[in-house]
Amino acid sequence: MSGAPGASGRRPSRLWPYLAPHRGALLAVMGLSLVSSAAALAQPLLVQRTLGAASGGSGLGTALALLVGVVVAAAALEGVQRYLLQRTAEGVVLMARRTLVETLLRLPVGEFDRRRTGDLISRVGADTTLLRSVVTGGLVDLGSGVVVALGAVVLMASIDPPLLVVTLLSVGAGVVAVATVSRRVRHLSGRAQQAVGAMTASVERALTAVRTIRAARAEEREAAQIGRSAAAAYEAGLRVARLESLAVPLANVAMQAALLSVLGYGSARVASGAVDVADLVAFVLYLLLFVQPMAQALQAYTTFQAGLGALARIEEVRALPTEPQAGPAAVRRPVPVGPAHRPALAFENVDFDYPDGTPVLRGVSLDIPRGFRVALVGPSGAGKSTLLALAERFYEPTAGAVRLHGVDARELPLAVLRGQLGYVEQDAPALAGSLRDNLLLGAPGADDAALLRVLDAVNLCGLVHRTPQGLDAQVGDGGVLLSGGERQRLAIARVLLAAPPLLLLDEPTASLDARNEAALAEAIDSVSVNRTVLVVAHRLSTIVRSDLIVVLEEGRVVARGTHAELVDASPLYRELAGRQLLV
Template identity: 60%
Template sequence: MTAPTPTDSAGPAGGTAPPPAARLRDLLPLLRPHRRRLLLAAGLSLVGAAAALAQPALVARVIDVVGAGEPLLPAVGLLVVVLLAASALSALQQFVLQRTAEGFVLTTRFALVDRLLRLPVAEYDRRRTGDLMSRVGSDTTLLRATVTSGVVDVAGSVVVGVGALVAMAVVDVWLLLVTVLAVAIGAVTAVLASRGVRRLSQRAQEEVGAMTAAVERALSAVRTIRASGATAREVAAVGASAWRAYAAGVQVARLEALVSPAGSIAVQGAFLAVLGVGGYRVTSGSITVASLVAFILYLFLLVMPLGQAIGAWTQLQTGLGALTRIQEVLALPPEDDERPQRAGSRPAGPAAGAPLLELDDVSFAYPDGTPVLHGVSLQVAAGSRVALVGPSGAGKSTVLALIEGFYPHSGGAIRWAGTDVRDLPRAALRARLGYVEQEAPVLAGSVRDNLLLTRPDATDPELWAVLADVGLTDVVRRSPRGLDVLVGDEGVLLSGGERQRLAIARSLLARPELLLLDEPTASLDARNEGLLRTTLAAASAGRALLVVAHRLSTVLDSDQIVVLDEGRVVARGTHDELVGNSPLYRELAAAQLLV
C-alpha cells in the first residue's frame, strides 16, 4: 500500500472552504523588510511632487516676464532646472521602486518555498504540485505591481493631487468647482468598475495554477502518454485548461478596460469645461491668460496622478487577489520539526532488553474516517532484520510512513528505544532512520548531488565505497565525469534498477540505526537482486532493517517476517514457521515457487 491519498481533490485546496480575501494591511508584514527603500522612494516621490507643483507657477512667471518685457533668462533657466531635477528624481524613484519590488518578490518567494518544503506530507496529497508551483511563480510576479504601481505611487499621487487642488483654488475657485465636478464623475465610475477586479484576478490565477498542474502532470508522464497513443488527448486536456485560464484573463481585461475610458472621459471633460469657462472668465477680466495657463497645467497635474491612482488601485486589487492565494499557503502550519523535548526524551540507543523500534496496537485512518491499519504491533530489535509482507493494499507502506512521521497515527503508540515518538523532535528521530521509498526518487543533478543529500560532508572515498556496496561503481565509472555524471530529470538517464540502488546508497551513506526499505528490489534483475541481498545482509550487521517486500526471496533469511492483510497482523515468524502455520503466507510463497 502506498502513502494515503486525498479523499477530495476538487479545487486548489482539496475541496476546503475558499481562503479569506487578502486586505491591504496584509501586505505590511511582507513589505516590512523593505521599509527603508520604500521610505526612500516615498521621499523621492514627495520631492518630485513638489518639483511638479512648482512648474505651472514657473510657466506663469515666464509668461508674465514676457508680457512685462523683463529679462527672460533667469525665469527660463529656473524652469529648466526644475524640469531636469524633476526628471532625475522620477528616474531615481523608479529605479528604487523596481529594485524594491524585485526584493519584495524575492523575499516572498523565499517565504513560500520555505513553507512549501516544510508542509506536512498529507498536505501534498491534497494539492496539485503544478498549482503550488504557480503560486511561487506567477502569483508572486503579480505582487510586483503592488510596489511599483501601488502603495508608493498612490502616496505621491495624493500629494500632487492635493497640492494641485490648493494651487487651483488660489488661481480661481469657480474653475476648481467645474474641474472637481467633472473629475469626480469619472473617478467614481472608474472605482465602481474596478470593484470586481480582485475576485476575477484571483479566479484567473487559480485557472493558471490549474493549467500549470495539467502541464506538470503531462510532462511527468510523457513517455507513458506517447506509448499509449494519448498525445492528442492530453494536448486537448491541457488546451482546455489553458482555454479556461484565457477566458478568466479576458474577463479581467474586460473589466480593467472599463476603468481607462472612465478616466479619459473625466480628463477630457474637465479640460473642455475649463477651456470654456476659463476663456469666458479671461474675456470678462476675472483672470489673466497666465493664470488660465497655470490653472490648465495644474489641471494636468491633478488628472495625471488621479489616473495613476486609479490604475494603481486596479493593480492593487490584482495583487491582493494573488496575495490571497499566497497567504493560503503561508497560513498552512508547517510540519513541526522542532517539537520541545520532554525530560528523558532524547533519542538514544535502547535500554537493555528494549527494542529499537516498537509499534504497539497502532491504528491509522484516512481523514474521512476510512480505516487503513487496525491494531498493528511489531518490534524491531537493534541489528535485526524484520520484513513486512502481504498482498497489495495490506498497509505495509503505510507502516513505514507512520514510523517516519509523515502521518500521525490514530491510535496506539510508536516507540523509539522505549520513548513515544510523539515526545521526540521529529528531525532528531529521522536522523536515526534511513528511508528508501518504493518509487526510488532520484533528484535532477549528478550522482554526487544525490548522495550528498543525506550527508553533505561525505568524502569522495566514502561515496565510492557506498556505490560499491550497491553495485553501482561500474555504472558511474562508465562516464569520464565520474561522480559528477548527470542522472537527468527524476533520474531518467538511469535504469529503474540503477535508480533504486542509488536511492539505497544515499540512505546507507547516512549510517542510520534503522533502515526502512519499501520494495528495495522491485526494479532489480535477478543478478542485481542477489548482489543487493548480499549488501543488505552485510549492512544489517551494523543496523536494524525493516523491509517491505513483495518478492519473498529478498526476506527469506529475516529474523522475523510479519504478515499483514487488510491492515491487520495475521501472522509472524520465520519463513519456515510461516509456511507451516500461515495459509496466506504459504499462498504467497507458493505463487513465487518458494515452497
C-alpha cells in the same frame, strides 16, 4: 485543486510582512516622490512667472533658467526613484518566493496528497510575480499620485475656486466608476490565477508522464485537455482584461471632461475679466498635473486590486500548518536509548485512516528488536508501506503510538527522529543533478571515498566509469538517464551513506533483475550488522533469511515468525511463498 482564496488574504495589511524589510528603501522612494511632486507643482508657477517676465520685458533669462533647472531636476529624481522602486519590488518578490518555498517544503505529506503540484508551482511563479506590480504600479504610484493631486487642488483653489468646483464635479464621477470596477478586478484576478494554476498542473501532469502518454498514443487527447485548461485561463484573463480596459477609459473620459469644462468655463471667465490669461494658463497646467496623477492613481488602484488577488493565493498556502521545526539545541539532543530489552521501533495498537475515513490499519502492535532484520509481507493494500510512513511521521496514527527506543515519536523533534531512520521509498526518485548531488543529499559532508564505497556496496560503481564525468555524471530529470533498478540502488546507496541505526526499506528489490537482486541482498546483509532493518517485500526470496517475518492482511497482523515457521503456521504466507516457488 484548492478552493477560492480566503478573504483574509485579500486585506492590504497582509502586504506589510513583505514590505517591512524594505521600509528604508520605501521611505526613500516616498521622500523622492514628494520632492519630485513639489518640483512638478512648482513648474506651473514658474511658467506663470516666465510669462509675466516675458510680457514685462525683464528677468526672462533668470525665470527661464530656473524653469529648465526644475524640469531637469524633477526628471533626475524620478529616474532614481524608479530604480529604487524596481529594486524594492524585486526584493519583495524574492522574499515571497523564498518564504513560500520554505512553507511548501515543510507542509505535511498529506497536503501534497490533496493538492496538485502544478498549482503549487504556479503560486511560486506567476502569483509572486504579480506582487511586483503591486509595489511598482500600486503603492508608490497611488501615494505619489494622491500627493500631487492634492497639491494641485490647493493651488487651483488659490487661483480660482469656481473653476475648481467644475473640475471636481467632472472628476468625481469618474473616480466613483473606476473604484467600483476595480473592486471587482480583485476577485476576478484571483479566479484568473486559479485558472493559470490549473493549467500549470495539467502541463506538469503530462510532462511527468510523457513516455506513458506517447506509448498510449494519447498525445492529442492530452493536448486537448491542456488546451481546455489553457482556454479556461484565457477566458478568466479576458474577464479581468475587460474590466481593466473599462477602468482606464472611464478615468480618461472623466479627465477629458474636466479639461474641456475648464477650458470652456475658463474662457468665459477670461472674457468677463474674472481671471486673466496667465491665471487660466496656470490653472490648466495644474489641471494637467491633477489629471495625470489621478489617472495614474486610479490605474494603480486597479493594479493593486489584482495583486491582492494573487497575494490571497500565496497567503492561503502560507497559512497552512507545517511540520514543527526544532531549534539547533533540540536537533543536537541525543535519542534516549533506554534499556537493551526495549525494541528499536515499536507500534502500539496503531490505527490509521485515510482523510476520507477509509481504514488502513487496525490495532497493529509490533516490536522491531534492536539489531534484527524484520520483514513485512502481505497482499497489496495490507498497510505495509503505511507502517513505514508512520514511523517517519509523514502521517500521524489515528490511534495508538509509534515509539523509537521506547520514546513516543511525537515527543521527538522530527529532525532527531528522521536522523535515526534511513528510509528508501518504493520507486524512490533520483533528483535532477549528478550522482554526487544525489548521494550527498543526506550526508553533505561525505568525501569521494565514502561515495565510491556505498556505490560499490550496491553494485553501482559502473555508473562512475560510464562517462568521463565520474561522480559528476548527470542522472537526468527524475533519474531518466538511469534504469529503474539503478535509481532504486542509488536511493539505497544514499541512505547507506548517512549510516542511520534503523533502515526502512520499502520494496528495495522491486525494480531489480535477479543478478542485481542477489547483489543488493548481499549489501543489505552486510549493512544489517549492528543495525536494525525493517523491510517491506513482495518478492519473498530477499527476506527468507530475516530474523522475523510479519504477515499483514487488511490492516491487521495475522501471523509472525521465521520463514520455516510461517510456511507451517500461516496459510496466507504459505500461499504467497508457493506462488514464488519458495516452498
